[in-house]
Amino acid sequence: MGQNTTRRGFIKAGVAVGAGLAAGKAAAQSDPLITEVQEWNQVLGFGVDERPYGIPSPYEKAVKRRSVPWLTADPISSINFTPLHDLDGIITPNGLCFERHHGGVAEYDPAAHRLMINGLVDNELIFTMEDIMRFPRENHVYFLECAANSGMEWRGAQLNGCQFTHGMIHNVMYTGVPLRLLLEEAGVKTEGKWLLAEGADASGLTRSIPMDKALDDCLVAFKMNGEALRPEQGYPLRLVVPGWEGNMWIKWLRRLEVGDQPWHHREETSKYTDLMEDGTARRFTWVMDAKSVITNPSPQAPITHGSGPTVLTGLAWSGRGTIPRVDVTIDGGKNWHAARMSGPSLDKSMHRFYYEFDWDGSDLLLQSRAHDSTGYVQPTKDALREIRGTNSIYHNNAIQTWYVNKEGVAENVEIS
Amino acid sequence: MGQNTTRRGFIKAGVAVGAGLAAGKAAAQSDPLITEVQEWNQVLGFGVDERPYGIPSPYEKAVKRRSVPWLTADPISSINFTPLHDLDGIITPNGLCFERHHGGVAEYDPAAHRLMINGLVDNELIFTMEDIMRFPRENHVYFLECAANSGMEWRGAQLNGCQFTHGMIHNVMYTGVPLRLLLEEAGVKTEGKWLLAEGADASGLTRSIPMDKALDDCLVAFKMNGEALRPEQGYPLRLVVPGWEGNMWIKWLRRLEVGDQPWHHREETSKYTDLMEDGTARRFTWVMDAKSVITNPSPQAPITHGSGPTVLTGLAWSGRGTIPRVDVTIDGGKNWHAARMSGPSLDKSMHRFYYEFDWDGSDLLLQSRAHDSTGYVQPTKDALREIRGTNSIYHNNAIQTWYVNKEGVAENVEIS
Numbered sequence: 001m002g003q004n005t006t007r008r009g010f011i012k013a014g015v016a017v018g019a020g021l022a023a024g025k026a027a028a029q030s031d032p033l034i035t036e037v038q039e040w041n042q043v044l045g046f047g048v049d050e051r052p053y054g055i056p057s058p059y060e061k062a063v064k065r066r067s068v069p070w071l072t073a074d075p076i077s078s079i080n081f082t083p084l085h086d087l088d089g090i091i092t093p094n095g096l097c098f099e100r101h102h103g104g105v106a107e108y109d110p111a112a113h114r115l116m117i118n119g120l121v122d123n124e125l126i127f128t129m130e131d132i133m134r135f136p137r138e139n140h141v142y143f144l145e146c147a148a149n150s151g152m153e154w155r156g157a158q159l160n161g162c163q164f165t166h167g168m169i170h171n172v173m174y175t176g177v178p179l180r181l182l183l184e185e186a187g188v189k190t191e192g193k194w195l196l197a198e199g200a201d202a203s204g205l206t207r208s209i210p211m212d213k214a215l216d217d218c219l220v221a222f223k224m225n226g227e228a229l230r231p232e233q234g235y236p237l238r239l240v241v242p243g244w245e246g247n248m249w250i251k252w253l254r255r256l257e258v259g260d261q262p263w264h265h266r267e268e269t270s271k272y273t274d275l276m277e278d279g280t281a282r283r284f285t286w287v288m289d290a291k292s293v294i295t296n297p298s299p300q301a302p303i304t305h306g307s308g309p310t311v312l313t314g315l316a317w318s319g320r321g322t323i324p325r326v327d328v329t330i331d332g333g334k335n336w337h338a339a340r341m342s343g344p345s346l347d348k349s350m351h352r353f354y355y356e357f358d359w360d361g362s363d364l365l366l367q368s369r370a371h372d373s374t375g376y377v378q379p380t381k382d383a384l385r386e387i388r389g390t391n392s393i394y395h396n397n398a399i400q401t402w403y404v405n406k407e408g409v410a411e412n413v414e415i416s
Numbered sequence: 417m418g419q420n421t422t423r424r425g426f427i428k429a430g431v432a433v434g435a436g437l438a439a440g441k442a443a444a445q446s447d448p449l450i451t452e453v454q455e456w457n458q459v460l461g462f463g464v465d466e467r468p469y470g471i472p473s474p475y476e477k478a479v480k481r482r483s484v485p486w487l488t489a490d491p492i493s494s495i496n497f498t499p500l501h502d503l504d505g506i507i508t509p510n511g512l513c514f515e516r517h518h519g520g521v522a523e524y525d526p527a528a529h530r531l532m533i534n535g536l537v538d539n540e541l542i543f544t545m546e547d548i549m550r551f552p553r554e555n556h557v558y559f560l561e562c563a564a565n566s567g568m569e570w571r572g573a574q575l576n577g578c579q580f581t582h583g584m585i586h587n588v589m590y591t592g593v594p595l596r597l598l599l600e601e602a603g604v605k606t607e608g609k610w611l612l613a614e615g616a617d618a619s620g621l622t623r624s625i626p627m628d629k630a631l632d633d634c635l636v637a638f639k640m641n642g643e644a645l646r647p648e649q650g651y652p653l654r655l656v657v658p659g660w661e662g663n664m665w666i667k668w669l670r671r672l673e674v675g676d677q678p679w680h681h682r683e684e685t686s687k688y689t690d691l692m693e694d695g696t697a698r699r700f701t702w703v704m705d706a707k708s709v710i711t712n713p714s715p716q717a718p719i720t721h722g723s724g725p726t727v728l729t730g731l732a733w734s735g736r737g738t739i740p741r742v743d744v745t746i747d748g749g750k751n752w753h754a755a756r757m758s759g760p761s762l763d764k765s766m767h768r769f770y771y772e773f774d775w776d777g778s779d780l781l782l783q784s785r786a787h788d789s790t791g792y793v794q795p796t797k798d799a800l801r802e803i804r805g806t807n808s809i810y811h812n813n814a815i816q817t818w819y820v821n822k823e824g825v826a827e828n829v830e831i832s
């Protein structure tokens with residue numbers, strides 16, 4: 001079964017030729033991996049005491065978070081990216097969730113961690129981790145996307161890899177206490193309309209959050225994918241702000257101040273606002289709109305098997321709900337096809353889509369287009385630029401294009 | 417906020433006393449963790465280039481798989497257990513999924529791995545990993561439970577820890593190709609009613625699987641929780657047999673033989689059959705019936721906060737569908753309460769339940785009872801023994817009891 005044997009090939013052999021001449025049979029008679037006993041059939045492997053906490057196979061060592069050194073001045077206040085092109089399904093394993101820090105990763109002792117609620121409340125309160133664990137918990141799968149994800153693409157196709165263009169996103173199951181319950185405990189005063197969330201790390205990152213959102217679906221989370229938060233994701237406590245930009249999901253959460261107006265701190269004025277063509281800036285653009293991206297084939301994941309049956313796959317998400325539909329084109333938009341969705345469809349969570357096609361070996365222009373449960377349709381780059389210009393860094397949810405050449409090599413391109 | 421300050425305490429303070437005298441405020445004025453700037457607010461953490469593949473916090477080092485040395489002759493053909501008492505939600509992180517091996521863990525090169533389909537088929541076929549990746553894939557969250565899980569409990573309360581009594585289970589999202597598609601490719605002959613699945617490890621483990629199940633919902637999986645299977649879970653390829661005992665989920669899957677009758681190999685005759693009181697053995701008891709267990713409080717996770725608001729939580733699952741309902745008792749069955757379910761309810765997946773109560777500090781007898789979507793109710797140990805006696809090792813899905821004393825210390829006990 002060589003490089004050029006396709007799935008269609010299998011089917012033809014099965015139907016038309018019969019068992020004796022099938023591709024598989026021929027391979028069986030000549031492939032030493034089948035005909036000869038291999039070393040691994042004769043040697044015992046390692047035991048159950050070897051790895052109390054398991055790690056990936058050594059053959060998977062290329063599957064890792066990657067940073068782009070020139071993007072930031074140093075690796076402390078910096079970014080790395082989730083290897084989306086290596087993953088499938090909708091769960092991001094904890095070890096591969098992208099990182100964005102403003103003062104590096106601290107490893108805090110949970111016994112010494114406190115969460116304070118102060119400001120316009122009836123009772124200023126301080127919680128230990130044990131106090132928080134005594135409140136009712138909920139479990140939800142949510143995507144977390146950095147507002148700057150795909151930000152380099154505003155000015156054209158720039159980074160050659162799905163990991164780099166779109167990898168500031170991950171999707172895990174959180175366990176946490178509804179923020180509402182902690183605020184009810186403190187008793188928010190009538191004039192308390194805003195919340196300042198503050199992190200305990202060296203950057204002391206702060207964001208203003210409207211009280212409506214705080215009381216709606218925010219969580220004070222302590223677990224991700226079943227186990228404790230990872231240090232780089234804010235261990236032992238992080239704010240979860242479903243569907244909203246990642247910068248608001250304060251890590252190492254230590255304080256929640258209730259106020260009557262937003263604070264206009266650094267991360268909601270000079271950063272994380274949308275600079276328009278006329279020089280004004282849109283602020284408070286928190287929701288991450290519907291978006292999709294093809295993860296395979298992509299620049300880091302070329303087609304290596306030649307023409308014939310080919311699996312295209314990708315991810316779609318919306319900060320406003322679910323994704324009932326994704327369209328895919330392989331000819332730059334001449335023809336659109338409904339993708340096949342597979343896996344749970346959960347509110348404000350990643351969705352996985354597939355499109356299987358029989359590649360004829362010609363050039364491809366791949367695009368995907370998400371529709372969310374509100375009816376919103378993912379826009380083109382041109383449509384976004386018409387409204388917002390090209391000064392922006394944040395909130396680029398435009399349709400992305402991969403060009404695939406006859407050899408299966410993929411490249412980040414832009415078409416109008 | 418000392419050990420005895422309860423959530424109810426917070427509420428009372430907030431409502432009746434006012435901000436000035438609230439427990440939280442008093443703590444704020446005296447707790448150096450709040451009043452003094454801490455080291456971690458002044459020192460930069462590590463950067464994004466430090467851990468391309470992340471690991472848990474050093475403060476979480478007690479969260480690990482554990483084995484029981486006396487259970488098996490050596491650690492190669494042995495078992496370790498998922499730390500259920502340390503987890504929450506429904507996803508088991510890959511590094512903490514229990515292991516059961518018959519020849520140890522081998523680390524295979526996926527480029528040298530082959531899957532063969534032979535026997536009563538029109539075309540005997542051999543697939544490379546790349547061949548398999550060209551078929552349509554699906555994503556499903558399924559529990560995998562060893563048939564021997566809770567097996568020590570047939571003869572009474574024996575192992576003092578939820579991890580040891582019930583930890584031969586995990587729950588992850590699989591990505592794989594429906595087995596049906598590979599069998600269709602080979603063309604199963606009319607008389608092909610059984611399938612022998614065989615692993616590539618030194619034990620060459622085999623199991624007979626009826627064709628109806630193979631064509632229904634089985635997957636040939638290559639990813640778990642988004643990334644490649646872990647070596648100890650059969651990397652690069654494992655058979656997923658939803659809802660059925662874990663031993664059938666052949667790891668390092670290398671061969672599928674189609675036959676007209678079961679093979680009666682070791683793992684389906686002398687092992688993984690149910691020895692009855694009269695000395696006969698039930699065979700082919702593949703489905704894992706509905707079961708639940710309280711993970712907290714439990715012997716490894718005592719109540720440490722004293723009386724007052726207490727969170728009880730646990731897991732429930734069924735090999736026949738979903739879990740619409742779990743009942744909980746804290747007084748050994750005198751009163752039963754409907755537990756609160758939280759998280760996705762998925763077919764043949766773990767479900768998470770909670771029961772919050774105000775502990776009065778007296779002795780507790782904790783039990784949970786699962787109902788599945790077929791109407792089946794988890795039985796008592798006595799009810800199971802009445803039918804099956806006590807010779808069994810496998811398929812114990814009985815209600816489990818934890819005794820909690822006035823100090824919050826929990827113990828595995830049995831009550832009638």
